[in-house]
Amino acid sequence: MTEFLSDEMVLNMGPHHPSTHGVLRFILQTDGEMMRRAIPDVGFLHRGIEKIAELLPYQAFMPYTDRIDYLASICCNFGYALTVERLAQIEVPEKAEYLRVISAELTRIGSHFVGLGALLLDLGAVTPFVHALREREVYNDLMESLCGARLTHNYVRIGGVSYDEPPGFREKTRRFIDHIEYEFLDEFNELASFNTIFINRMKNVGVITAEDAIEHSLVGPNLRGSGVKHDIRKNDPYSIYNRFNFDIPVGHGKFGTMGDCYDRYWVRVEEVMESCRIIRQALELMPETGPVRTKLPRVFKPPKGEIYVRTECPRGEMGFYLISDGGKNPYRLKIRTGSFSAAAMIGEVSQGVMVADLVTIIGSFDVVAPEIDR
Amino acid sequence: MTNAAAQYFRNIKDAVRTTAKGMKITLKYWLREPAITIEYPDRLGEGRTADDIVQDRFRGFLRLDSSICIGCLQCMKTCPIDCILITTEKIGEERHLTRFDVDQSKCMYCGLCVEVCPTSAITFSKRFEGACYDIRELCISHIHQPAPVAKPKAKEKEG
Amino acid sequence: MKISDLIALLKERLRDVIVGIEEMPNNDVMLEIKRHDLLPVLTTLKKDKELGFISFTNQLGVDYGDSFAVIYNLYSFALGNKLTVKVFLEKDNPEVDSVERLFRGANWFERETYDLLGIRFKGHGNLERLLLPSDWEGYPLRKDYVYPEEYHGMALKRKTLFEE
């Protein structure tokens, strides 16, 4: 303890801090305004979801997957359902696949809105956040009409989805994505993304090279922001994603160095547009009628075995490693989330930056506390 | 020197232009009709109640239709967190429901009990208002006096 | 790469150390090795030009009742293949070499496994509890874990409303 340099100071940030996106704590070792180190301290939302999985039947665990990443609950539902289905080799009806993809992509849009808005809020721009929340309300209404809840949707079931589309859903969704793609994003970019002050705060901050990103197991938009073209939806296609035509946006140093905060931000903006493209195609291709759920036995027991399934969530790859012993509960379920490695990375990239830039870096990684802690 | 001066004026121009842009967007939403804000609970609009601001499938408080409940206890067994408590008793010849309590403070509104119910006796209502000063108020009894359970076979004949 | 080709390639490269190799559902290969071979094998898998399993996607520990296991999920951008590496550990001495130096992303995964299952990683720079408080007792994901009654004066049981 005596080794402290005279002008060094230890600063505590969090766990309750408006810019740490939930309960996340950082111990900062600072020298004036410069930061020597930032040590993340996580676990303030550790709820033991993996243990709960071992105590519940397969179907009853579904609502818990909503709470792993509450901003993208359908993507988590989807991943879990897919894992069990692949292990038990359950066929999913055609229409259910489309509904899953549409709702998952809608969730991605809604999730990125909060991610982008919260980043801007952290940097002091309150208005774009409110604009993003306004659009999120439309998305919430849409999801509520589809599955009955605003946030914790619990829509996907093992072997299908819980409800068919409500009347007028396609029309409403089309209107929503048209509004997002052609109107809202332009407005949002005008308001925030191309703002000089915003660009200056974001560019060349928190640069991660492609090698570093892979080395640190970064996934999803954080990895793509460093220029690695890797998306599970393309590279290891699941469900019906290979039927759609879409691009993988990658960072290319739009304003600064490749892999800086702006690139990670911009990848998310472009992902919203790609999601709109996928939804538009899926709405065209979706069959009018058909079953949406395979009938499962009430006591459902998948065969013995181990499986690892990855899906692409808004915060990157979400992997479910499921070990089944043939019983009615999972034997072990490990959930690998994108925010977990991103949170570890924050500590690595924030060496030698300004304290104010730490907020930028945290925001650009778009971490969600329950995803880190589970 | 001239460079710096040019930059200075360019900055002013930029500031004015971006402020005008932002204000334009703000004005657009300010004048928008209808307004985005739903003024719950006072001004919901013409003849609208709190139930109308939620969508049809909204998963609100649980509701029981005790006349068609067959007392199979499926909902109680399937609930992962035991927020439903049902007791049945044999009074005379028939089985009676003596207690059907739902702990709404604990419920996670997942819908597993609704899906599993064979007669759709337990369903979601649209009610979402339930703030109270005492948590015991959130334990809602659906049965006030013993009610005979419906017979599953009779139900099928009707259907 | 096809699964059968990958298995053949792995058998050729890691001839001496493979305990078991089999196909897993979802286009995956399960490679089982012995505990002391872990670090050399993962080094080969990462550094080998042809294999190139440079992406460390997941790691977990499992309590199989009579033994522990640590499972690593790797991904190769070059091949487009997944690989699962499994190491069994004894119940009374769950210790394995840390791969933190090899894959820097493994750092927190190993801390989490240590936190929740009590598997020690030899050579890890900072093996402390990650998710639970540092004064927590026991390892929750073990099958024989007993829930604590109270923690720092906070009782962990709650009467249901039905009892009140």
Added chain:
Amino acid sequence: MPAQYNLVNRLNEDSRMILTTVDRALNLARANSVWYLLMGLACCSIELMQTGGPRADIDRFGSLFRATPRQSDLMIVAGTVSLKMAPRLKRLYEQMADPKYVIAMGSCANCGGLFNLSYSIVKGVDKILPVDVYLPGCPPRPEALTEALIKIQEKIKNERYLRKKE
């Protein structure tokens, strides 16, 4: 004008006329400026943010979020409280200035909710803080949170602030 906004309607009933009127005036001011602490812990924090957002717009009631406990009157515990977080939550509550109120938002804050099976969760925030209003829902809608805030306002209006020490 609703009855509770009327300052002098109980003029004849109450003998301590002036004191109650001051009470009422104070309570009216207090009830319409409930600033809440941004205590977003888990899923409910998103609904808490949306309550402050454009559609529910809790600013209509004079409530706005504060990031610091020193300036807030109301703590909305929005989400799951883990055992690691509990001491911090308690400290934040202690840092708030009196009089202070707590809303337990959502099932987890009410009684542990769906995480009752977990080993690291505080089963109900009322084990560590005095809770004024319980709000069911998982998570509650923004409108439901608005209703809880109205309940808090009602509670404030019925309090006798100046005569508390008797």
